[in-house]
Amino acid sequence: MNKNTKVLALKYRPQTFDDLIGQNVVAETISNSIKANKVPNAYLFTGIRGIGKTTTARIVAKSLNCSNGIDKLCKDDLCENCTAISNSNHIDVLEMDAASKTGVDDVRDLIEFSRYGPTTAKYKIFIIDEVHMLSKQAFNALLKTLEEPPEYLKFIFATTEIKKIPITVVSRCQRFDLSRIKSLELLDFIKKIKDKENGNVSDDALKLIIKISEGSVRDALSLLDRALLTLDKEKTLDLASAQKIFGYFDKSQLISLFDLIFEGKETEVLKTYRKIYNQGVEPKIFINDFLELLYYFKNIESLNIDGTNFSLNDEEFDRIKKISEKVNNKTLILFWQFTIKALEEFDIVSNQHLSMEMFLIRLIHLKDITNTSDTNYENSHLTNEEINQTSLSQKKDGDDLFGIKDKAETIGQMKNIAQEEDITLKDDKEFETQISPISSFDDLLKICSSKKEIKLKYQLEKNVNLVSFEDQRIEISFNEDLDKDFIKDLSLKLYEWTNNRWIITLSKTKGQPSKKQIEANLRKELLENTKNSSIYKSILKSFPDAELVDVKINVKEVKND
Known part of the structure; x- marks a missing residue:
């Protein structure tokens, strides 16, 4: 040496x-x-x-x-x-x-x-x-x-x-x-170094050093060196002190936070997070530890304490195991995807602390949605077989298997998850408030506006070409910009608004121009007509460099006429 x-x-x-x-x-x-x-x-x-x-x-x-x-x-x-x-x-x-x-x-x-x-x-x-x-x-x-x-x-x-x-x-x-050094082997090594240096460091603090070092001997020794220099030799460096030195927080706080999220206690969740934040933990470090905890919740049954690379002690391991029994795996997977998505926000929003709090609040509401959906699915859904039987019983002469008339070279009905899944039944009073008459494509656009479904309305206006619109049946063609979830979203909203299952069919027939294209064509025609008018020609005589950019119709004058 x-x-x-x-x-x-x-x-x-x-x-x-x-x-x-x-x-x-x-x-x-x-x-x-x-x-x-x-x-x-x-x-x-x-x-x-x-x-x-x-x-x-x-x-x-x-x-x-x-x-x-x-x-x-x-x-x-x-x-x-x-x-x-x-x-x-x-x-x-x-x-x-x-x-x-x-x-x-x-x-x-x-x-x-x-x-x-x-x-x-x-x-x-x-x-x-x-x-x-x-x-x-x-x-x-x-x-x-x-x-x-x-x-x-x-x-x-x-x-x-x-x-x-x-x-x-x-x-x-x-x-x-050269492989990473195994946790137990690295722990024994730095224990010997600690003893040679006469350092007072607890085993839990050493395990935290091993976790941070990620199998690197040099990192482990550098962290141990830093730890020994921070406290007086008479004091013992415990886990709490090590967490402050290295910018890590107690995992039990994060486990408690997760439990509060699942219980829907928003105020307590924010208090707990702010307490962690005040310890000097950066939001990105926090959210990475949050992802690690989600992994443990999902896979706790297949893990052991040594296999977690000293991330958890016995008490934390048992707590996670107990809480995981009442948490749905689908919810955990959804939380994971949502957390990964939230990481992208930190590169956009300047105040990451606020983004972190909003992320936790959204998780609470996301948990409510997933739980409600699971309960409804278990208790009040029709089966696929029942839906198929209903469709067959309603088939008319001249219709195909799905009740669609043989016209316009239909290339097949693309049923999405919302059409294939069982439909949740609701109370009659809720039906009365939600049912809205939709008898035309324009009615559909109006209800999208009234229900604040701006994205759906945008897709209908810009990327959809209407072929036919009948009672509970819509036949369309579309362009390449159509959102991949459009069929699913539209079917779900139509059922929510009308209490009826709608059949949405994709056709090879080009169909009518989209609403946006119709508007563009009208605007182009209006511009051409205006350019050919005597008023515009007289203006060009006085201002030869003038160029007509847009034409707006005075609605009041049109009404008065």
């Missing part, structure tokens, strides 16, 4: 293969290849940040150049070569950061330097970190040397983005994918 630094991530950096954690297969494979004198031309280490790519590269360099050999690799009393490699100043082991030296000229200098044999060590070794940052020309310049290097020359590459490296380079290397 490096005794000359106080930073834990460097102080406890592994110096031999035995010190590495979580990479046993990689360490054993490389050790065996060196012992068998079957060393590849180039190594390629890939994986997430902080799991030992550069560290492993240095250990490999030591193993190849140690004066004592691989079997007696230096651990504490380092030889001259191992000391120089650990301090990154060995004359034959060159470390290069590809992020700062990306060009072909840098690689040419490297190739030129490779022509000379090692000075004091057995091998000349080039360690290139973040190798994916090299330019395409630089990679091409490296190919020949990489494939047939001198016996004394070895390359060791490290990268976090393997997909950015040309396959021609990867195929010339012996590739090792």
Whole structure:
């Protein structure tokens, strides 16, 4: 270990293969290849940040150049070569950061330097970190040397983005994918570091560090370093203190918040969220933790406490399991989709805190809708078979199977979910208030306006071409801009407004122009007529550059006439 630094991530950096954690297969494979004198031309280490790519590269360099050999690799009393490699100043082991030296000229200098044999060590070794940052020309310049290097020359590459490296380079290397460190293994490791540093940190606080680090040893050590420096040595860093330091909040608060959402207690929900927000938790961090909790609610039966990567303790695990028993899976999936959608708002609205509160309020109302819909479905729906029997009994002579007359080359009735699903029955009093006469396409547009169904009205006016309109039957054609949910939405609203099931049919016949097209045609005709009028021609004589843009009819004058 490096005794000359106080930073834990460097102080406890592994110096031999035995010190590495979580990479046993990689360490054993490389050790065996060196012992068998079957060393590849180039190594390629890939994986997430902080799991030992550069560290492993240095250990490999030591193993190849140690004066004592691989079997007696230096651990504490380092030889001259191992000391120089650990301090990154060995004359034959060159470390290069590809992020700062990306060009072909840098690689040419490297190739030129490779022509000379090692000075004091057995091998000349080039360690290139973040190798994916090299330019395409630089990679091409490296190919020949990489494939047939001198016996004394070895390359060791490290990268976090393997997909950015040309396959021609990867195929010339012996590739090792370093895995994330398992939670229990990383916990044992930082416990030992904590004890060596005489730190007072609770196990729950250490588990939080493991969760935040996401399997990265360097991140875990950096967080532990920060935690040990924050509190006095006489005090113990507990979970609550760790959450404040790292900007995380108690999961039990989030579980309580979810329970309040499902109970529909809006005031309590907002109070709980504001309490979390006042702890310094950013809305985006909050909503990501909310998504994580939704995942646990949906899949709690198939999880165990160790499998949650220390996100939950025993009490929280049991609470989620208990609450999940009374929550419908459909509601949880809908909550997940709605939450993902809400993330997009945070890039638009400047005050994310307000967006977060409105998001929680919408979830409460969304829960009410899903619960009502589930209850109605279970208690008061007609079955598909009953609907089909009713349709058959109402069939008339000359009609097809669905009661549609054989005309206008009908290409089939596209029944949507609302038509196929069972229809909810309501009280007679509600029917009386909702029933509205719709006897024409214009009536349909009027009721859309009165019911504030602006989107539906827009689709009807702009994207629908009417073929025929009869009692409870509409035959249409449409353009490519028609909303994919149009049929479903229209059927649902027609049943809601008239208490009757309507049959909506799509036809190959082009049908009448859309309302918007009719308006555009009338406006165009009016413009042409006006341009041909004597008044407009006399205006052009006085103002030759004038151009007629629009014509508006004076409604009052028309009525008076």
